[in-house]
Amino acid sequence: MNSMTGYGKAVVERGGKSLTIELKSVNHRFLDVSTKIPRAFIAHEDVIRSGLSKALTRGHIDVFITYTRSGETDKQVTVDMSLAKGYVEAAQALTAAFPQLNCDFNVNALMRSGDVLSLTQTEDDADQIRQMLVEAVDEAAEQLNKMRAIEGEALRRDLLAKIDNFETMLQRVKTIAPQVVEQYRAKLTDRVTEALNGVEIDGAKLANEVCFFADKSCIDEEITRLTSHIARARELINADEPVGRKLDFLIQEFNRETNTICSKSSFLDLTDTALAMKNEIEKIREQIQNIE
Helix, strand or coil, rough: CEEECCEEEEEEEEEEEEEEEEEEEEEECCCEEEEECCCHHHHHHHHHHHHHHHHHEEEEEEEEEEEEEEECCEEEEEEEEEHHHHHHHHHHHHHHCCCCCCCCCCHHHHHHHCCCEEEEECCCCCHHHHCCCHHHHHHHHHHHHHHHHHHHHHHHHHHHHHHHHHHHHHHHHHHHHHHHHHHHHHHHHHHHHHHHHHCCCCCHHHHHHHHHHHHHHCHEEEEEHHHHHHHHHHHHHCCCCCCHHHHHHHHHHHHHHHHHHHHHHCCCCHHHHHHHHHHHHHHHHHHHHCCC
């Protein structure tokens, strides 16, 4: 079991170039990758997404990339010789036309003339960049999964403890449930006896009323289904695969059956226990949202 929260980092160095990739993961219903990368890497974004989709199944992943060179610049100065020649010829023509003016046009002035010099970005070897990126993504994803696995183990233990607690409450419901009908029979008998004021009670009608109540308030099916759900939850929690979505669906079934128990209950002990079960379900649901 893995958590969906974690952090992974990898650094790949080659030929004086250094590529650092950082991954930050938080909860999300699906795999959602958000890249914050230099423009030079936009053409290679498919490498990032495909690499992460192989290693991860769920979570919002923020991807940060830093790329540096050592010992050389990634910029290049180019000279527009035709334009420079035009500036020189123009300076010479002006000097000839206005000999009375001092001509101080020199190389420095020429270099400062518009568009004579331009700064361009040198292109990196695309194949090398992609290979570095593949290695960095794989290593960062591995580090991320290690952290997610550590947090996932803590989640697994916590979920199992909560399932145990829920099962204890369900056992109490099993104990209380048979008493409900007897409590209803006794309460109904007392009320009828008080209302009739000494008149003999019709036992058949009383039995019919008790049977009707017993049928309406019976929660045997709900208890059976919840027992089955508990066993299935433990299987999923201990599985070696992503189970977040399956557990999310299963806990909805927990909630459905517990709601039915609440709706059928008319006795305080049973209602209180069922409400405590609903509270435990909410705690389990919150933790499941963190599971891959």
